[in-house]
Amino acid sequence: MPTPRIRNALVLGGGFAGTLAAYVLSQVADTVTVVDRDRFADEPTDRKGTPHARHTHALVSGGARALADLMPGLIDSLLAKGAQRIGLPDRYLALTPYGWFHRRPGTQYIIGSSRRLLEWTIRSRLPDGDQLRFVEATDVLGLTGSSAAVTGARCRDRATGEVIELSADFVVDTTGRSSQAVDWLTELGLPPVHQVTVDPGIFYTTRIFRAPDEATQDFPAVNIQANPALTTRSRRSGVLIPIEDGQWTVTLSGAPGSQPTLDEEGQRAFAASLPDPTIAKLIAAAEPLGPAFGFRAHANRRRYFERLPQWPRGLVVMGDAYATFNPVYGHGLTVAARAAIALRDGLAQHGADGTQQIQQSIAAAADDAWTMATTQDLRFPQTDCPRPGRAARLQYAFQDWLGRKAMNNPTIAEAQIDVFTLSAPATNLLRPSILLKALRTPHKDGLNTPPFSDEELRVLDPTPS
Ligand SMILES: Cc1cc2nc3c(=O)[nH]c(=O)nc-3n(C[C@H](O)[C@H](O)[C@H](O)COP(=O)(O)OP(=O)(O)OC[C@H]3O[C@@H](n4cnc5c(N)ncnc54)[C@H](O)[C@@H]3O)c2cc1C
Incomplete structure (x- = not known):
């Protein structure tokens, strides 16, 4: 007892x-x-x-469910205070090393809220x-x-x-x-x-912006992931997430030799140097609210x-x-x-x-x-750790293979998102049904450009054509 x-x-x-x-x-x-x-x-x-x-x-949906289990009604209270429920992948535009994800309704989400x-x-x-x-x-x-x-x-x-x-x-x-x-x-x-x-030596900078008036209430989050295959400008990434009070939180990060600075000019230049200029365009259209903060740990x-x-x-x-x-x-x-x-x-x-x-x-x-x-951080050469062995390299090859398939198959994409949001164990990606689907899916990259709607595109490029 x-x-x-x-x-x-x-x-x-x-x-x-x-x-x-x-x-x-x-x-x-x-x-x-x-x-x-x-x-x-x-x-x-x-x-x-x-x-x-x-x-x-960002609070991924696995965590949101855990919080709701502990404190029933908590997520509703957060949303009532202006936090954003950002559906994946429909309201979360992500550039992976294999291209941009298609925009489809899904079951997972993140909660966009300031930590405070x-x-x-x-x-x-x-x-x-x-x-x-x-x-x-x-x-x-x-x-x-x-x-x-x-x-x-x-x-x-x-x-x-x-x-x-x-x-x-x-x-x-x-x-x-x-x-x-x-x-x-x-x-x-x-x-x-x-x-x-396992220290990838990353330096993070974050600044809060007021979203431009043209951005609708449900304007999507944007995530530009680092690409381990890029040898130059390696390990630069950026994320923009809508939070409460019509604000965007924007974090730019990079490994040694590729780190963002805190000044406004340096930040804009860094955002423009990411594998895609979307975040640079969005922050150019937004109003900075206060300084950028840095963090290294x-x-x-x-x-x-x-x-x-x-x-x-x-x-x-x-x-x-x-x-x-x-x-x-x-x-x-x-x-x-x-x-x-x-x-x-x-x-x-x-x-x-x-x-x-x-x-x-x-x-x-x-x-x-x-x-x-x-596992992911060991792929980047800057990470302070022994280099991955043969087994790990095989795992990376499998990850790249499945990642590319996910670009062109909604079931595989959903399984990956379940794992990323800690809503399902990583072993779910090894289920025979997923592997069979992967074998039948074309092996090609995802979208070349972010799948914004016409209305959203006007926020990136406000000049009338
Ligand atoms: C830059 C950055 C961005 C992040 N972004 C995300 C994200 O997007 N999503 C996500 O899920 N997680 C994110 N995290 C991780 C998240 O912040 C932590 O997992 C979370 O803060 C853990 O909470 P904690 O209570 O354990 O620690 P903390 O939040 O650090 O709280 C520790 C508390 O202990 C107090 N304290 C410390 N030492 C002492 C002492 N000796 N005596 C008395 N009091 C003490 C501090 O004042 C503080 O209140 C991020 C972390 C960093 C560094």
């Missing part, structure tokens, strides 16, 4: 994953305390502790009252307890410097990509955690906590503290939402003593996104 209620739960870091963890724990714990180095506002705002939140944050609106909307779902307490402007310094059981955390008030110990019988580390959990566990006497980093990094021979009672690590992914693939939020489901279901099944099983489920929830991001 699962152990009964948790008395005091402690969530370290109140970002996206931390808010979800606090929500889950508020259903099974007498008290929940959330510690963060920042202060939280009563409205959607950017915070110093999450500089990446200024960048494009998304995070604030989920935070609004936390319960009011004494059960939940925020300890703000406070740094987490380490864990307390032993290698057998975690009993809380040591924290320091940023204003006074006072060090306090917060005790708890259940602790979740959601301090994000800067988490020190690996060191904290060694301090408790546990062996080192195996870590893997080790993109894919995973810490295999679940492989430790021993795991302390009362500790779970999730969100970016467990694994980070190259943001180009847009999967981090979804993996965090799935981890929150693993936490909820694991607590129901194993109780508060089942942290080892919960940690294993959190790891499983990250597997598909991890394999997709690292």
